[in-house]
Amino acid sequence: MIASLSTAWLFGAFALAGLVILVIGTRITDLADRIADRSGLGEAVIGGIVLGAATSLSGVVVSITSALEGAPQLAFANGVGGIAAQTAFLALADVIHKRANLEHSAAEATNLFQGALLLSLLCLPLIAFTTPEITVFAVHPISVLLIAVYCVGAVTTSRVREQPMWRPVRTAETVEDEPDEPPSRAGMLALAGSFAVLVAILGAAGWVIAQTGSALSERLGMSQTVVGALMTAVVTSLPELVTTIAAVRRGAMQLAMGGIIGGNTFDTLFLSLSDMAYRDGSLYHAVGPAEYFWLVVGLLMTAVLLIGLILREREGPLKIGTESMAMLVIYAGAVGLQVVAG
Template identity: 50%
Template sequence: MLALVIGVAGTRITRIVDQLADRTGIGEAAAGAILLGATTSIGGSVLSVTAAWNGNAELAVSNALGGIAVQTFFLALADISYRHANLEHAAASVPNMMQNALLMILLAFILLAPLLPSVTLWGVHPVTPLLFISYVVGLRMVQNAHKAPMWRPKHTHDTREDEPDDVDLMPSMARLSAEFAVLFVILGMAGYLLESAATVIASRTGMTQTVVGILLTAISTSTPELVTSIAAVRRGALTLAVGGIIGGNAFDTLFTAASDIAYREGSIYHTITDSTLMWVCLTLLMTAILMMGLLRRERKGPAGIGLESVLIIVLYFFGVWLLLAQL
């Protein structure tokens, strides 16, 4: 039921963010990262922080990092739903590539953290502020890339650029902001309630919190990314669709940082299991493949989608198989 609430609220918020992008002039890629990515991820963020506060570090981290993997997989599904051309070709933009590079940097920090000494200051590991600072600086660079790009992808007849709609036909800024705030609260509350349900599932089924986090809560809290990306594709907002997924992934890395602050027993990075680290490596690999897809811009690939999407789907199911094989 909670997953359904997250899905419905996430679908509606896509239209609002698309209109806010046009009203504010920040562009679809930046709106996808800042508004859509962060808002559709709020359920997972609340779940991870709540789990960390309750001492369930394994659930907190696996939910955060598992969500990044499944959302990258969702982008491949969005590519399947767009039949005109490879989505990475049609939605190629400098801001989206900048966001993808930012995500790779943040994932590298998380992979590095468990290898560093387990020292904390007021219970917070030094990597945590680095994640927040890198994210903020990266978003500024994404916004600058939208306003004054130093180069542009080659335009083809399959390329769909960010074209603002007529703002005179849209609801007022006040109404859009109010609807955005209400849906934000709904998504956050759903994530809060889902944490207790996930803990019960793990205890009653005997599954580890890593399995529950990656295969259950990460998918449930990431449902908005799936429905919003497909909804954005159908609206023709391709840059928003890709930017929402990549921006949401970058924001999801901050789940781990926020969970480290909430976790009072030391560095949460040093509680990351080998299974979760494996998923981080797979996610970094999928992200690098996506970056190559945005640069290569293949028009058509196997089964009418990009080769990158095929590889991402294969890698995701390979990770699921490895995780289930450990049960």
Template identity: 50%
Template sequence: MTLSTAIFALLGLAALIATAGTVLTRAGDRIADLTGLGEALIGGVLLGGISSLSGVMTSVTAAWDGHAHLSFSNAVGGIAAQTVFLAVADLTYRRANLEHASASLSNLMQGILLMLMLTFVLLVVAGPDLTLWHIHPASVLLLLIYVLGTRLVAKASKSPMWKPIHTRETVEDEPDDDLEQVNKPLLFTRFLLSAAVVGVAGYFVAKVAVVIANQSGLSQSFVGALFTSVATSLPELVISIAAVRQGALTLAVANIIGGNSFDVLFLAFADTAYQEGSIYHEVGNAEAFVLSLGILLAGTLLLGMLHRQREGLANAGWESITVIGLFLGGYIVLYFM
């Protein structure tokens, strides 16, 4: 495959992922209402995990093929890209700062869980190289942290011990009125088919990315951290913007933050697929830099969610503008590393 063909293929796959992501949004919002679990939990866990299928397929495929740098950077780069996508969604919501209007305890807890998981991975990268059947024990612990953290979020969602102050800009998570008319088998079929499309497209994104890295002269770390991570994260962008337009603000934020928490598990799955030892210790400064950038962006977003500024530049919060600036500055530095 030539470089130009690979680029067009990546763009085509990105468009396919974005289209499937639109269907996932509509179905996910309906499922949240039908099950009574709420937008925060469905968006953060179910929709966040499903929309991440393309990314996990990319990282696992790259790891299985022995491309550790591409696999790792795709995972952590996707977290950085999706945080920026939330800032973009904030710019599309004209009434007020999105993080102010979508105040939710579940989203705050998901943000804290994300920072805990990313920091844990950073500790593992800097720690000793340990493997058991070529898998680092940290991969199992990472899964355990996610499961226990998600259970805490679900428990807090049902019986909250803390609630945000509601203002006239706050948009509450309320179910639609026409749930009795919903064709449930068709709804879940669309959801599952869209999820399958996203997953299969992610597999081919990994294959195309290797071609781009080899023929463009760019490092696999940079290609993974920017190109494949953005392409495979398009469902989150589409879902968040579509959710904002539908008025499902809690779902928009939960999809990004919950999806980011699930994205950290890419590393555990990739470590299992990588046959040459611990994937955490195959990475270099570039991957550690993007990982640290992800922690910085998540912390900035979480601080903005707690501050709850009502209005800012272009009706976006200061955290959104800061996240965009840190992302652009970070990737300029990454290009020259």
């Protein structure tokens, strides 16, 4: 039905779904912050696991739908392209946070751990790509391993939060996770219910993005990689941009940092779920260097982010961290190369 619409209507539906994602993303941040306080789990854990997964739902729907419809390049590029885009969003949030470099203010052991976990998860698809194609019921073993490593990492993240073996040096610019309200189960059910409804709306918007993005790719003769990495990935990543900026404005630095890193960690599961949905073999072998280019870009940007979190530079060029500047340059360069390559 959507594929039969005119090109103008396809762009309109694509833009409307993007607007819905943008608006819902703002509301979700407030709910996540309140859940972090009420549950006592803290901003870094809720941001990294709950908020990260919730804001990624629209992207999950895009990748799974694309894989089911036999568009592996779009499914893969949407996942890894979103990781690169969302990491660049942290640099934009750093521009807004005037007090100090965001990576300096958001010092937290869980963010370091999740960053290292993300690097590990991104390496697994490369292992699949560089080894012979092996599948069980058309699913590559790496897809199962990705899910297992993510689950172990999620459990360990909570343990790192509760019993950290590393603590950052506190400075005047370090923003600690101070709850706005004491832990309490009162009203938690209503908060969780509201959160679930908004997440469902994000999922529906993601389905519209997948349908219109695929149709526009065919209609305009654009490659699935370009559409996935630069269109659907960026639009479905809008919740991360909104929630990150909203969190920074609220002074919830760990929520902002954890939401992006945790969201990126969850986004690696796009590949597992897409591989399971793709019925013509291994997803990792159905795509080529153009798609893996964005995975490597995500690896590089995450490594730069981790360096920034460890160095904790207070102020860099143009009032933002040197690592933020580097991430913006890397992403802009990658976009330029993708546009030139077509």
